[in-house]
Protein backbone atom coordinates (compact mmCIF):
# COMPACT_ATOMS: atom_id res chain seq x y z
CA UNK A 1 0.00 0.00 0.00
CA UNK A 2 2.95 2.32 0.46
CA UNK A 3 3.29 2.57 -3.33
CA UNK A 4 -0.36 3.61 -3.55
CA UNK A 5 0.27 6.40 -1.10
CA UNK A 6 3.37 7.54 -2.98
CA UNK A 7 1.39 7.52 -6.23
CA UNK A 8 -1.49 9.40 -4.58
CA UNK A 9 1.00 11.99 -3.31
CA UNK A 10 2.41 12.44 -6.76
CA UNK A 11 -1.10 12.83 -8.24
CA UNK A 12 -1.93 15.42 -5.62
CA UNK A 13 1.29 17.27 -6.40
CA UNK A 14 -0.06 17.80 -9.91
CA UNK A 15 -3.30 19.41 -8.78
CA UNK A 16 -2.18 21.50 -5.83
CA UNK A 17 0.01 24.55 -5.82
CA UNK A 18 3.64 23.92 -5.05
CA UNK A 19 3.41 25.68 -1.71
CA UNK A 20 0.24 23.89 -0.63
CA UNK A 21 1.68 20.53 -1.58
CA UNK A 22 4.97 21.12 0.20
CA UNK A 23 3.34 22.46 3.32
CA UNK A 24 0.53 19.98 3.84
CA UNK A 25 0.83 16.86 1.68
CA UNK A 26 4.53 16.20 1.38
CA UNK A 27 5.11 15.76 5.15
CA UNK A 28 2.54 12.95 5.28
CA UNK A 29 4.16 9.53 5.59
CA UNK A 30 2.73 6.08 5.05
CA UNK A 31 2.39 4.28 8.38
CA UNK A 32 0.57 1.08 7.54
CA UNK A 33 -2.82 -0.18 6.46
CA UNK A 34 -5.49 -2.42 7.83
CA UNK A 35 -8.54 -3.63 5.95
CA UNK A 36 -9.80 -0.56 4.18
CA UNK A 37 -7.99 2.02 6.25
CA UNK A 38 -4.76 3.65 5.28
CA UNK A 39 -2.81 4.92 8.25
CA UNK A 40 -0.86 8.06 7.51
CA UNK A 41 1.39 9.86 9.89
CA UNK A 42 1.70 13.60 10.19
CA UNK A 43 4.27 15.58 12.15
CA UNK A 44 2.06 17.56 14.51
CA UNK A 45 -1.45 18.52 15.59
CA UNK A 46 -1.44 21.73 13.58
CA UNK A 47 -0.78 19.95 10.31
CA UNK A 48 -3.21 17.16 11.24
CA UNK A 49 -6.04 19.63 11.83
CA UNK A 50 -5.43 21.51 8.59
CA UNK A 51 -5.25 18.31 6.57
CA UNK A 52 -8.41 16.94 8.16
CA UNK A 53 -10.22 20.19 7.51
CA UNK A 54 -9.07 20.91 3.97
CA UNK A 55 -7.41 18.01 2.20
CA UNK A 56 -8.78 14.73 3.54
CA UNK A 57 -11.60 14.32 0.96
CA UNK A 58 -9.08 14.94 -1.80
CA UNK A 59 -6.62 12.42 -0.34
CA UNK A 60 -9.31 9.76 0.05
CA UNK A 61 -10.61 10.40 -3.46
CA UNK A 62 -7.14 9.99 -4.84
CA UNK A 63 -6.51 6.70 -2.98
CA UNK A 64 -9.93 5.28 -3.88
CA UNK A 65 -9.52 6.09 -7.54
CA UNK A 66 -6.07 4.46 -7.61
CA UNK A 67 -7.23 1.29 -5.85
CA UNK A 68 -10.74 1.19 -7.24
CA UNK A 69 -12.06 0.45 -3.77
CA UNK A 70 -13.39 2.33 -0.80
CA UNK A 71 -10.69 3.45 1.63
CA UNK A 72 -10.74 5.61 4.69
CA UNK A 73 -7.73 7.38 6.10
CA UNK A 74 -6.58 7.60 9.68
CA UNK A 75 -4.19 10.41 10.52
CA UNK A 76 -1.75 9.73 13.34
CA UNK A 77 0.67 12.16 14.86
CA UNK A 78 4.23 10.87 14.70
CA UNK A 79 6.83 13.51 15.38
CA UNK A 80 9.28 13.52 12.50
CA UNK A 81 12.36 15.35 13.47
CA UNK A 82 14.10 14.98 10.17
CA UNK A 83 15.53 18.06 8.54
CA UNK A 84 12.71 17.97 6.08
CA UNK A 85 9.90 18.03 8.63
CA UNK A 86 11.57 20.77 10.62
CA UNK A 87 11.71 22.77 7.43
CA UNK A 88 8.04 21.99 6.83
CA UNK A 89 7.10 23.23 10.25
CA UNK A 90 9.07 26.35 9.59
CA UNK A 91 7.24 26.76 6.28
CA UNK A 92 3.90 26.22 7.96
CA UNK A 93 4.76 28.79 10.59
CA UNK A 94 5.88 31.13 7.84
CA UNK A 95 2.64 30.61 5.93
CA UNK A 96 0.67 31.28 9.09
CA UNK A 97 2.54 34.51 9.54
CA UNK A 98 1.21 36.04 6.35
CA UNK A 99 -0.31 38.44 5.59
CA UNK A 100 1.19 40.98 7.91
CA UNK A 101 1.47 38.57 10.77
CA UNK A 102 4.61 39.14 12.71
CA UNK A 103 5.46 35.94 14.56
CA UNK A 104 6.06 37.14 18.09
CA UNK A 105 8.99 35.88 20.06
CA UNK A 106 7.06 34.62 23.05
CA UNK A 107 3.78 33.41 21.59
CA UNK A 108 2.09 32.38 18.38
CA UNK A 109 -0.87 34.28 16.94
CA UNK A 110 -2.46 31.01 15.72
CA UNK A 111 -4.16 33.06 13.02
CA UNK A 112 -5.11 31.39 9.77
CA UNK A 113 -3.80 33.67 7.00
CA UNK A 114 -6.45 32.48 4.57
CA UNK A 115 -9.29 33.85 6.65
CA UNK A 116 -9.34 37.54 5.78
CA UNK A 117 -12.03 40.12 5.03
CA UNK A 118 -11.03 39.90 1.36
CA UNK A 119 -11.84 36.19 1.21
CA UNK A 120 -15.10 36.58 3.15
CA UNK A 121 -18.26 36.96 1.08
CA UNK A 122 -20.71 39.38 2.62
CA UNK A 123 -24.41 38.71 2.05
CA UNK A 124 -27.71 39.40 3.76
CA UNK A 125 -27.22 36.57 6.24
CA UNK A 126 -23.89 37.76 7.63
CA UNK A 127 -23.72 41.47 6.88
CA UNK A 128 -24.32 42.56 10.46
CA UNK A 129 -21.57 40.35 11.88
CA UNK A 130 -19.28 41.33 9.01
CA UNK A 131 -19.83 45.04 9.63
CA UNK A 132 -19.35 44.58 13.38
CA UNK A 133 -16.11 42.66 12.78
CA UNK A 134 -14.80 45.37 10.44
CA UNK A 135 -15.71 48.07 12.88
CA UNK A 136 -13.84 46.30 15.70
CA UNK A 137 -10.83 45.73 13.45
CA UNK A 138 -10.77 49.44 12.59
CA UNK A 139 -11.18 50.53 16.17
CA UNK A 140 -10.19 47.82 18.65
CA UNK A 141 -11.44 48.25 22.22
CA UNK A 142 -13.66 51.08 21.01
CA UNK A 143 -17.43 50.95 21.02
CA UNK A 144 -17.88 47.22 20.73
CA UNK A 145 -16.13 45.42 23.52
CA UNK A 146 -16.55 42.51 23.84
CA UNK A 147 -17.81 41.49 20.43
CA UNK A 148 -19.81 38.28 20.61
CA UNK A 149 -20.45 36.55 17.27
CA UNK A 150 -22.86 33.65 17.24
CA UNK A 151 -24.37 31.39 14.61
CA UNK A 152 -24.78 27.81 13.41
CA UNK A 153 -22.09 25.37 12.39
CA UNK A 154 -19.88 26.28 9.44
CA UNK A 155 -21.36 29.73 8.86
CA UNK A 156 -18.11 31.71 9.01
CA UNK A 157 -17.59 32.65 12.67
CA UNK A 158 -14.01 31.38 12.80
CA UNK A 159 -13.32 33.05 9.48
CA UNK A 160 -14.49 36.45 10.75
CA UNK A 161 -12.59 36.07 14.00
CA UNK A 162 -9.36 35.43 12.11
CA UNK A 163 -10.15 38.20 9.64
CA UNK A 164 -10.21 40.71 12.49
CA UNK A 165 -6.83 39.56 13.75
CA UNK A 166 -5.26 39.48 10.29
CA UNK A 167 -6.66 42.88 9.41
CA UNK A 168 -5.33 44.55 12.56
CA UNK A 169 -1.92 42.97 12.04
CA UNK A 170 -1.61 44.23 8.48
CA UNK A 171 -1.86 47.75 9.85
CA UNK A 172 -0.09 47.30 13.15
CA UNK A 173 2.53 44.60 13.10
CA UNK A 174 3.29 45.11 16.76
CA UNK A 175 -0.24 44.42 17.95
CA UNK A 176 -0.31 41.46 20.30
CA UNK A 177 -3.10 39.27 19.04
CA UNK A 178 -3.85 35.64 19.61
CA UNK A 179 -6.51 33.27 18.43
CA UNK A 180 -7.52 30.36 20.64
CA UNK A 181 -10.30 27.85 20.55
CA UNK A 182 -11.80 27.62 24.01
CA UNK A 183 -10.71 23.99 24.05
CA UNK A 184 -7.09 24.94 23.43
CA UNK A 185 -7.37 27.65 26.08
CA UNK A 186 -8.58 24.98 28.50
CA UNK A 187 -5.84 22.50 27.58
CA UNK A 188 -3.16 25.12 28.04
CA UNK A 189 -4.67 26.03 31.37
CA UNK A 190 -4.63 22.39 32.48
CA UNK A 191 -1.00 22.01 31.46
CA UNK A 192 0.03 25.18 33.24
CA UNK A 193 -1.80 24.08 36.36
CA UNK A 194 -0.08 20.72 36.18
CA UNK A 195 3.40 22.11 35.76
CA UNK A 196 2.84 25.10 38.04
CA UNK A 197 3.20 27.64 35.29
CA UNK A 198 0.11 29.68 36.06
CA UNK A 199 2.02 32.95 36.16
CA UNK A 200 3.21 32.30 32.65
CA UNK A 201 -0.35 31.48 31.55
CA UNK A 202 -1.80 34.63 33.06
CA UNK A 203 0.95 36.86 31.76
CA UNK A 204 0.56 35.56 28.27
CA UNK A 205 -3.17 36.17 27.94
CA UNK A 206 -3.35 39.33 29.96
CA UNK A 207 -0.67 40.99 27.85
CA UNK A 208 -2.70 40.66 24.66
CA UNK A 209 -4.09 43.68 22.82
CA UNK A 210 -6.75 41.51 21.20
CA UNK A 211 -7.88 38.14 22.45
CA UNK A 212 -9.89 36.02 20.02
CA UNK A 213 -11.62 32.98 21.49
CA UNK A 214 -13.47 30.59 19.20
CA UNK A 215 -16.37 28.36 20.28
CA UNK A 216 -16.64 29.76 23.78
CA UNK A 217 -19.64 27.49 24.44
CA UNK A 218 -17.22 24.66 25.20
CA UNK A 219 -16.08 26.24 28.45
CA UNK A 220 -19.62 25.98 29.81
CA UNK A 221 -19.70 23.60 32.73
CA UNK A 222 -15.88 23.71 33.10
CA UNK A 223 -15.57 25.55 36.39
CA UNK A 224 -11.85 26.22 36.54
CA UNK A 225 -11.64 27.28 32.90
CA UNK A 226 -14.57 29.66 33.32
CA UNK A 227 -12.98 31.16 36.39
CA UNK A 228 -9.64 31.71 34.68
CA UNK A 229 -11.32 33.08 31.59
CA UNK A 230 -13.37 35.41 33.78
CA UNK A 231 -10.20 36.89 35.33
CA UNK A 232 -8.51 37.13 31.92
CA UNK A 233 -11.58 38.89 30.58
CA UNK A 234 -11.67 41.39 33.45
CA UNK A 235 -7.99 42.12 33.24
CA UNK A 236 -8.12 42.77 29.49
CA UNK A 237 -11.34 44.74 29.65
CA UNK A 238 -10.07 46.98 32.42
CA UNK A 239 -6.90 47.67 30.45
CA UNK A 240 -9.02 48.65 27.42
CA UNK A 241 -8.07 45.64 25.34
CA UNK A 242 -10.39 44.03 22.85
CA UNK A 243 -12.04 40.65 23.46
CA UNK A 244 -13.91 38.83 20.70
CA UNK A 245 -15.59 35.49 21.16
CA UNK A 246 -17.69 33.23 18.99
CA UNK A 247 -20.30 30.72 19.96
CA UNK A 248 -22.94 28.54 18.38
CA UNK A 249 -25.55 30.09 20.67
CA UNK A 250 -26.69 33.37 22.15
CA UNK A 251 -25.07 33.84 25.64
CA UNK A 252 -28.22 33.19 27.59
CA UNK A 253 -28.87 30.00 25.64
CA UNK A 254 -25.52 28.40 26.55
CA UNK A 255 -26.33 25.88 29.26
CA UNK A 256 -23.81 25.75 32.09
CA UNK A 257 -22.33 29.18 31.33
CA UNK A 258 -21.71 31.11 34.55
CA UNK A 259 -23.95 34.10 35.05
CA UNK A 260 -21.04 36.50 35.51
CA UNK A 261 -19.60 35.51 32.14
CA UNK A 262 -22.98 35.61 30.44
CA UNK A 263 -23.58 39.15 31.64
CA UNK A 264 -20.11 40.24 30.48
CA UNK A 265 -20.71 38.85 27.01
CA UNK A 266 -23.85 40.91 26.88
CA UNK A 267 -22.01 44.13 27.80
CA UNK A 268 -20.74 44.68 24.31
CA UNK A 269 -22.14 43.93 20.90
CA UNK A 270 -23.79 40.64 20.00
CA UNK A 271 -23.88 39.89 16.29
CA UNK A 272 -25.43 36.85 14.67
CA UNK A 273 -24.70 35.02 11.45
CA UNK A 274 -27.65 33.38 9.76
CA UNK A 275 -27.58 30.58 7.17
CA UNK A 276 -26.68 31.97 3.74
CA UNK A 277 -29.29 32.36 1.00
CA UNK A 278 -28.75 30.75 -2.40
CA UNK A 279 -27.13 33.87 -3.92
CA UNK A 280 -24.60 34.11 -1.08
CA UNK A 281 -23.86 30.40 -1.33
CA UNK A 282 -23.17 30.83 -5.05
CA UNK A 283 -20.93 33.84 -4.43
CA UNK A 284 -18.96 31.91 -1.78
CA UNK A 285 -18.56 28.91 -4.10
CA UNK A 286 -17.37 31.08 -6.96
CA UNK A 287 -14.84 32.86 -4.81
CA UNK A 288 -13.52 29.61 -3.41
CA UNK A 289 -13.40 28.02 -6.89
CA UNK A 290 -11.46 31.00 -8.19
CA UNK A 291 -8.91 30.87 -5.38
CA UNK A 292 -8.47 27.10 -5.80
CA UNK A 293 -8.31 27.46 -9.59
CA UNK A 294 -11.32 25.21 -10.10
CA UNK A 295 -13.42 25.92 -13.21
CA UNK A 296 -16.97 25.87 -11.89
CA UNK A 297 -19.77 26.39 -14.45
CA UNK A 298 -22.77 28.47 -13.37
CA UNK A 299 -25.24 25.59 -13.54
CA UNK A 300 -23.02 23.52 -11.24
CA UNK A 301 -22.66 26.31 -8.69
CA UNK A 302 -26.45 26.69 -8.71
CA UNK A 303 -26.80 22.94 -8.27
CA UNK A 304 -24.44 22.95 -5.25
CA UNK A 305 -26.07 26.03 -3.77
CA UNK A 306 -29.52 24.47 -4.09
CA UNK A 307 -28.48 21.61 -1.81
CA UNK A 308 -30.17 21.58 1.54
CA UNK A 309 -27.04 22.39 3.53
CA UNK A 310 -26.34 25.86 4.85
CA UNK A 311 -23.01 24.77 6.25
CA UNK A 312 -20.41 26.56 4.13
CA UNK A 313 -17.78 24.03 5.17
CA UNK A 314 -19.89 21.29 3.59
CA UNK A 315 -20.38 23.33 0.43
CA UNK A 316 -16.63 23.84 0.21
CA UNK A 317 -16.16 20.11 0.74
CA UNK A 318 -18.40 19.37 -2.26
CA UNK A 319 -16.43 21.82 -4.37
CA UNK A 320 -13.08 20.31 -3.32
CA UNK A 321 -14.42 16.87 -4.14
CA UNK A 322 -15.51 17.96 -7.60
CA UNK A 323 -12.17 19.68 -8.13
CA UNK A 324 -10.32 16.52 -7.12
CA UNK A 325 -12.39 14.29 -9.40
CA UNK A 326 -11.92 16.70 -12.31
CA UNK A 327 -8.15 16.81 -11.81
CA UNK A 328 -7.69 13.12 -11.28
CA UNK A 329 -9.82 12.11 -14.25
CA UNK A 330 -8.70 15.00 -16.45
CA UNK A 331 -12.34 15.93 -17.16
CA UNK A 332 -14.12 19.25 -16.90
CA UNK A 333 -16.69 19.76 -14.16
CA UNK A 334 -20.20 19.46 -15.61
CA UNK A 335 -23.67 19.25 -14.13
CA UNK A 336 -23.85 15.54 -14.94
CA UNK A 337 -20.53 14.89 -13.24
CA UNK A 338 -21.63 16.88 -10.17
CA UNK A 339 -24.91 14.93 -10.01
CA UNK A 340 -23.02 11.67 -10.18
CA UNK A 341 -20.21 12.53 -7.75
CA UNK A 342 -22.53 14.13 -5.20
CA UNK A 343 -25.56 11.92 -5.67
CA UNK A 344 -25.54 10.72 -2.07
CA UNK A 345 -25.29 14.24 -0.71
CA UNK A 346 -27.41 16.52 -2.86
CA UNK A 347 -31.09 16.40 -3.50
CA UNK A 348 -31.41 17.92 -6.97
CA UNK A 349 -33.99 20.69 -6.85
CA UNK A 350 -33.21 21.65 -10.41
CA UNK A 351 -34.59 18.35 -11.73
CA UNK A 352 -38.02 18.70 -13.32
CA UNK A 353 -40.69 16.67 -11.53
CA UNK A 354 -44.18 16.25 -13.02
CA UNK A 355 -47.55 15.38 -11.47
CA UNK A 356 -47.52 12.09 -13.38
CA UNK A 357 -44.08 11.18 -12.01
CA UNK A 358 -45.27 11.86 -8.47
CA UNK A 359 -48.44 9.80 -8.93
CA UNK A 360 -46.48 6.84 -10.26
CA UNK A 361 -43.79 7.05 -7.58
CA UNK A 362 -46.19 7.45 -4.66
CA UNK A 363 -48.46 4.66 -5.94
CA UNK A 364 -45.46 2.32 -6.22
CA UNK A 365 -44.23 3.31 -2.77
CA UNK A 366 -47.57 2.43 -1.16
CA UNK A 367 -48.23 -0.60 -3.37
CA UNK A 368 -51.42 0.75 -4.94
CA UNK A 369 -52.47 1.51 -8.52
CA UNK A 370 -52.28 5.00 -10.02
CA UNK A 371 -55.98 4.70 -10.91
CA UNK A 372 -56.78 4.06 -7.24
CA UNK A 373 -54.70 7.05 -6.24
CA UNK A 374 -56.71 9.26 -8.61
CA UNK A 375 -60.07 7.75 -7.64
CA UNK A 376 -62.62 9.04 -5.11
CA UNK A 377 -62.51 5.90 -2.95
CA UNK A 378 -62.42 6.79 0.75
CA UNK A 379 -60.45 3.77 2.02
CA UNK A 380 -57.75 4.86 4.49
CA UNK A 381 -55.14 2.89 2.52
CA UNK A 382 -55.88 5.18 -0.43
CA UNK A 383 -56.73 8.47 1.27
CA UNK A 384 -53.33 8.95 2.96
CA UNK A 385 -51.21 8.21 -0.15
CA UNK A 386 -53.52 10.46 -2.19
CA UNK A 387 -53.12 13.37 0.24
CA UNK A 388 -49.35 12.87 0.29
CA UNK A 389 -49.19 12.78 -3.51
CA UNK A 390 -51.25 15.96 -3.78
CA UNK A 391 -49.05 17.67 -1.20
CA UNK A 392 -45.92 16.65 -3.14
CA UNK A 393 -47.41 17.99 -6.37
CA UNK A 394 -47.75 21.39 -4.71
CA UNK A 395 -44.25 21.20 -3.25
CA UNK A 396 -42.32 19.92 -6.23
CA UNK A 397 -44.19 21.14 -9.31
CA UNK A 398 -45.49 24.48 -10.51
CA UNK A 399 -48.98 23.04 -11.11
CA UNK A 400 -51.87 25.10 -9.70
CA UNK A 401 -54.61 23.66 -7.43
CA UNK A 402 -57.11 23.32 -10.35
CA UNK A 403 -54.45 21.70 -12.56
CA UNK A 404 -53.62 19.16 -9.84
CA UNK A 405 -57.35 18.54 -9.27
CA UNK A 406 -57.77 17.88 -12.97
CA UNK A 407 -54.97 15.28 -12.94
CA UNK A 408 -56.43 13.58 -9.85
CA UNK A 409 -59.59 12.44 -11.61
CA UNK A 410 -61.16 15.89 -12.00
CA UNK A 411 -61.31 16.83 -8.33
CA UNK A 412 -62.41 20.25 -7.22
CA UNK A 413 -59.59 22.69 -6.30
CA UNK A 414 -60.98 23.00 -2.75
CA UNK A 415 -60.36 19.27 -2.25
CA UNK A 416 -56.75 19.77 -3.34
CA UNK A 417 -56.32 22.73 -0.95
CA UNK A 418 -57.83 20.68 1.88
CA UNK A 419 -55.43 17.74 1.25
CA UNK A 420 -52.40 20.01 1.08
CA UNK A 421 -53.31 21.85 4.29
CA UNK A 422 -54.03 18.61 6.09
CA UNK A 423 -50.56 17.22 5.30
CA UNK A 424 -48.89 20.53 6.18
CA UNK A 425 -50.60 20.48 9.58
CA UNK A 426 -49.75 16.84 10.27
CA UNK A 427 -46.12 17.31 9.27
CA UNK A 428 -45.29 19.29 12.39
CA UNK A 429 -46.79 16.62 14.68
CA UNK A 430 -46.22 13.32 12.92
CA UNK A 431 -42.59 12.32 12.68
CA UNK A 432 -43.32 9.17 10.71
CA UNK A 433 -45.22 11.12 8.06
CA UNK A 434 -42.39 13.62 7.80
CA UNK A 435 -39.88 10.86 7.31
CA UNK A 436 -42.06 9.20 4.61
CA UNK A 437 -42.38 12.49 2.77
CA UNK A 438 -38.65 13.18 3.02
CA UNK A 439 -37.89 9.74 1.57
CA UNK A 440 -40.36 10.25 -1.28
CA UNK A 441 -38.97 13.70 -2.05
CA UNK A 442 -35.41 12.41 -2.09
CA UNK A 443 -36.38 9.55 -4.35
CA UNK A 444 -38.20 11.85 -6.76
CA UNK A 445 -35.41 14.40 -6.91
CA UNK A 446 -32.41 12.12 -7.35
Ligand SMILES: Nc1ncnc2c1ncn2[C@@H]1O[C@H](COP(=O)(O)OP(=O)(O)OP(=O)(O)O)[C@@H](O)[C@H]1O
Nearest residue numbers: 119120121152153154155156157158159284312313
Ligand atom coordinates in the same frame (compact mmCIF):
# COMPACT_ATOMS: atom_id res chain seq x y z
N1 LIG B 1 -19.23 34.30 4.02
C1 LIG B 1 -18.21 33.48 3.74
N2 LIG B 1 -17.35 33.78 2.75
C2 LIG B 1 -16.32 32.95 2.45
N3 LIG B 1 -16.07 31.80 3.08
C3 LIG B 1 -16.90 31.46 4.09
C4 LIG B 1 -18.00 32.27 4.47
N4 LIG B 1 -18.64 31.68 5.48
C5 LIG B 1 -17.99 30.56 5.74
N5 LIG B 1 -16.93 30.42 4.91
C6 LIG B 1 -15.96 29.31 4.86
O1 LIG B 1 -16.61 28.14 5.35
C7 LIG B 1 -15.74 27.37 6.15
C8 LIG B 1 -16.34 27.21 7.52
O2 LIG B 1 -16.35 28.48 8.16
P1 LIG B 1 -15.95 28.68 9.69
O3 LIG B 1 -14.96 27.65 10.13
O4 LIG B 1 -15.59 30.10 9.88
O5 LIG B 1 -17.34 28.36 10.36
P2 LIG B 1 -17.78 28.41 11.89
O6 LIG B 1 -19.03 29.19 11.92
O7 LIG B 1 -16.65 28.88 12.73
O8 LIG B 1 -18.06 26.89 12.16
P3 LIG B 1 -18.01 26.05 13.54
O9 LIG B 1 -19.27 26.34 14.25
O10 LIG B 1 -17.93 24.63 13.07
O11 LIG B 1 -16.81 26.48 14.31
C9 LIG B 1 -14.41 28.09 6.16
O12 LIG B 1 -13.56 27.55 5.19
C10 LIG B 1 -14.78 29.52 5.77
O13 LIG B 1 -13.73 30.17 5.10
